[in-house]
Amino acid sequence: MLTIQNNIELKNKTTIRLGGVAPYYLCIKEAKDLLEFQNIETKLSIPFKILGGGSNLIIADNSLYSELPFGILDIDINEKPIITAITKTAYPLPPLAEKILTQNKQLFSVSVGAGYKIPKLLQLCKENGFTGLEGLVGVPGRIGGAVFMNAGAYKTEINDVLYSVTLFHKQYGLITLSRENFYCEYRKFIPSYQHTQLTDFIITNVEFIFPVIEKHIVTNTIKENLITKKNTQPVNAFTAGCAFKNPYNEKGEKLSAGRLLEKAGLKEININDMCFSPIHASFLQNKGNGRTKDALELLALAKEKVSALFNIHLEEEVKLWI
Ligand SMILES: Cc1cc2nc3c(=O)[nH]c(=O)nc-3n(C[C@H](O)[C@H](O)[C@H](O)COP(=O)(O)OP(=O)(O)OC[C@H]3O[C@@H](n4cnc5c(N)ncnc54)[C@H](O)[C@@H]3O)c2cc1C
Numbered sequence: 001m002l003t004i005q006n007n008i009e010l011k012n013k014t015t016i017r018l019g020g021v022a023p024y025y026l027c028i029k030e031a032k033d034l035l036e037f038q039n040i041e042t043k044l045s046i047p048f049k050i051l052g053g054g055s056n057l058i059i060a061d062n063s064l065y066s067e068l069p070f071g072i073l074d075i076d077i078n079e080k081p082i083i084t085a086i087t088k089t090a091y092p093l094p095p096l097a098e099k100i101l102t103q104n105k106q107l108f109s110v111s112v113g114a115g116y117k118i119p120k121l122l123q124l125c126k127e128n129g130f131t132g133l134e135g136l137v138g139v140p141g142r143i144g145g146a147v148f149m150n151a152g153a154y155k156t157e158i159n160d161v162l163y164s165v166t167l168f169h170k171q172y173g174l175i176t177l178s179r180e181n182f183y184c185e186y187r188k189f190i191p192s193y194q195h196t197q198l199t200d201f202i203i204t205n206v207e208f209i210f211p212v213i214e215k216h217i218v219t220n221t222i223k224e225n226l227i228t229k230k231n232t233q234p235v236n237a238f239t240a241g242c243a244f245k246n247p248y249n250e251k252g253e254k255l256s257a258g259r260l261l262e263k264a265g266l267k268e269i270n271i272n273d274m275c276f277s278p279i280h281a282s283f284l285q286n287k288g289n290g291r292t293k294d295a296l297e298l299l300a301l302a303k304e305k306v307s308a309l310f311n312i313h314l315e316e317e318v319k320l321w322i
Pocket residue numbers: 015049050051052053054055056057075114136138139140141142143144145146147148149150151152153201202203204234235236239240241242319
C-alpha cells in the first residue's frame with residue numbers, strides 16, 4: 001500500500017534532527033507500490049528523494065527554504081526475512097563466502113526488504129551465528145540505505161556478504177542484480193544493467209549470504225565492537241554519522257578525517273547549536289536547535305581549514321539534500 005501525506009516536517013525523520021517541510025511524503029510497504037509511485041511522480045512533476053532510516057542525511061530546513069523543492073519517498077518495505085540453507089548458488093558468491101569456501105562452513109542466504117533495520121539484521125546474525133556484519137553494530141539505518149552507502153566499519157562492509165540486490169529503475173522496472181551487475185566502493189554501491197551504469201534506482205530487496213560460525217563468537221565480536229564504538233563515537237547524540245569520508249594522501253594511504261579535523265581545531269568551533277563532536281571530530285552534531293545553514297557553514301569551514309593546512313580535499317560522506 002502507498003500512503004500520501006502533505007506538508008510533513010522531516011526533522012524527526014533524520015538522526016541529526018535537521019530537515020524542513022516536504023510538500024509530499026509518500027511511503028511504500030511493498031515493491032509493487034512503486035508503479036503507483038511512478039504515476040504520481042509523473043503527475044506531480046516534482047523530484048522525489050529516497051528516504052531510508054535518515055541516518056546519513058543533512059536536509060535543508062527553513063533556514064534555507066520555506067518549503068522543500070522535492071518530495072520524499074519513504075521505502076518501508078519491511079517483509080519478514082527469508083532464511084535458507086544453501087548448497088549451490090546460481091550467481092557468484094560474495095567475497096566473505098568465497099574466502100572461506102575451503103573451510104567447509106555452512107552458508108545461509110538471508111533475503112530482506114530494504115526497509116528492514118540494520119540492528120534487527122544484526123540480532124538475526126547473533127541468533128543464527130551468521131558472520132560478516134559484526135562491524136555494523138551501532139549503525140542505525142535500514143538495509144536499503146546501508147547497501148546504497150555500502151556501510152561499513154571495523155574492517156567489514158555490506159559488500160562482503162552482498163549476494164543480490166533487487167531494485168526499481170524507471171526504464172527497466174523491477175530487476176534483480178547479481179554480483180556480475182554491481183560492485184561496491186568506499187561508501188558507494190554501483191549497479192549496472194545491460195552494460196549501462198544505473199543512477200536513480202530504488203533498492204527494494206536484498207539477499208545476503210552469510211557463513212555460519214559459533215554463535216558466541218558473533219555475539220562477542222558485536223559486543224566488543226559496540227564498546228569500541230561507544231568509546232570513540234557520539235552514538236547517543238544527534239548526528240548523521242561521519243560527515244566526511246576518510247581521505248587518502250599522495251602515497252595512497254588512508255587518513256582519518258576526524259584526526260585531520262581535530263588538528264585543524266574544528267572541535268573548538270560552534271556555529272549556533274551545531275558543532276563537531278568533542279568525542280569524534282568527523283561527527284557533525286546538533287545540540288538541539290541546530291539549523292541546516294549552520295551545518296553547511298561548518299562543513300565548508302572544515303573543508304577550507306583542512307585544505308589550507310594539509311592540502312587535502314575532504315569529501316562529504318553524508319548526503320546533502322539542499
Ligand atoms: C550514530 C551513527 C553511527 C554511524 N556509524 C556508521 C558506521 O560505522 N559506518 C557507516 O558506514 N555508516 C555509519 N553511519 C551512517 C549511516 O547510519 C549509514 O550510512 C546507513 O547505512 C544509512 O542508512 P539509512 O537507511 O539511514 O539511509 P538514509 O540516511 O535514509 O539515506 C542515505 C542515502 O541512501 C539512499 N537510500 C536510502 N534507502 C534507499 C533505497 N531503498 N534505495 C535507494 N537509495 C536509498 C538515500 O537516498 C540517501 O542518498 C552512522 C550514523 C549514525 C547516526
